[in-house]
Amino acid sequence: MKVTDDRCSAVVLKVLFLGTPCPLCSFAGHVWVGGMEEEIIENIRDDFPRWSPEEGACERCIEAYRPPRLI
Numbered sequence: 001m002k003v004t005d006d007r008c009s010a011v012v013l014k015v016l017f018l019g020t021p022c023p024l025c026s027f028a029g030h031v032w033v034g035g036m037e038e039e040i041i042e043n044i045r046d047d048f049p050r051w052s053p054e055e056g057a058c059e060r061c062i063e064a065y066r067p068p069r070l071i
């Protein structure tokens with residue numbers, strides 16, 4: 001795996017296939033969500049600083065990192 005840390009703002013469009021392991025939990029074959037709420041992204045980044053939304057996440061992770069809205 002290559003880790004690039006350049007600051008160029010080139011947009012890389014990735015095609016996510018069904019069965020691709022989730023970058024967060026490595027669990028394959030769930031729903032990939034394109035757009036997600038800022039709060040979820042921030043919560044995920046607390047645990048996975050190198051993760052970016054373009055990498056996607058499975059539905060389980062989205063649910064796990066969704067902040068509880070109790071107020």
Ligand SMILES: [Zn+2]
Nearest residue numbers: 022025058061
């Ligand atoms: Zn996941």
